Amino acid sequence: MKKSNNLKEDILWNKYKNSNCQQSKEELILSYTPLVKHVAGKIITKIPDGFTFDDLLNYGFLGLIDAMDRFDLNREIKFSTYAVPRIRGAIYDEIRKLDWVPQSVRRKSKRLTNTYYQLQKKLGRNPNDEEVRTELGLTSEEFNDLLVDVNISENISLESFFNLKGGDKIELKDLISDSADKEPDNIFFYDQMKMILGESIDKLPEKEKLVISLYYYEDLTLTEIGEVMELTTARISQLHTKAIFRLRGYLSRKKDLLFA
Template identity: 40%
Template sequence: MDEALLWEKFIKTKDQKIKEQLIIKYMPLVKLVAGRMAIYFGGNVEYDDLVSYGSIGLLDAIEKFDSQKGVKFETYAYTRIRGAIIDCVRSQDFLPRSIRQKAKEIEKAYIEIEREGRTPTDYEVAKRLGISISELQKLQEKISSGMIVSLESFLEQSYESKIGGLEDFVSQPEHFIENEELKNVLRQQIDNLMENERMVIMLYYYEELSIKEIAKILGISESRVSQLHTRALLKLRSALQKYLEK
């Protein structure tokens, strides 16, 4: 059956058999999102569990989709699927308490340095925490699996009155911020990142490449990509926190 006709019939009738057809049709999208997000969680969350969580988002998207708004279902469903995965993983609080505490200390150091008018570097952050650069990088790799969740949580709490869907930060950064001033701040901060950090952000969020693909392009290990990704997000987060405090 034609896709448009399938949607037309489902919206009119809410027929469960048609809904099942739609679920089957768009399940590959759930698997795609789950596969991309799996890189953040390492062995902490099974891929099949991510697919299961994403399926909740797909069901929600199918029920709430309004074809009259001129948005493709895939675009609408992407954010719903990803949001459902984030919500489910966040509810599990899977990061060990010790690592979560270290993540907060690192984040605090980044924010403090940003407030002092400097772009945080590994050297400054490590010095402020009283650890070596090597130790800091190992911690960045460990907390990378939770960074996306904590970033989403931070944005939900801080930007609620300023922006639209949080999931767009990952799926479509160029559509993430409706407020032009905030969009310019984010763009400027991405430009201010170190070249390798900026490349990771651009390749992952804009080109939608996997960590494995990015590692191959940059000629570095996957763990190093994770470190760079975590560091870049911490810098962006601390810079945006400074902006919001103005």
């Protein structure tokens, strides 16, 4: 584990992992509460009414505790890097159980993903907005409305996963944060998927690539990204949505080849 800047935190980790000290575990959970709040805060702004911030916090703490139990002190990464995708995943897992995404949105999302997939296959490159809009038979206003409709975190995020040997699952969010656990039998598949994801991100338009980098690598909120790029939050959200659908189209093609 990379040494933190907090000696007390390092001591707590050693007591918890080496002696199963529950008091140390509780103190660590308390110290990482701001991290859980940060992740929950990013998600609460992009999901429908019906979930409270406290709901998401509770879900996030499940992910935090799981990450703490699974974390290996010998790994040369910061715990926060390891924990963020698991906190986020735990929140989405609980939200998905309620199946809150309308079927109409799922259909629109599937159509948009398929459109990017087919155009990328046909053109041999990422299609521009005009090509996607024309293929869908939509006006500029209708296309923008579509992006708003499908802009639901669970629906357009990289929270999908690939199945590996033995039924294990590696989630794309783990690939982006470079924090997935790699079993020896799955190293090849993990490395191949990471390479494919890197290729797909490199092919994005520059603004979309920057949004993905700041959102997933730097863990900034859409509002914070807007401040960095001097764009409105709504514009950043639109760039994020288009980037994700481009990635999903590209990854769908590559996944078919990798897992054929």
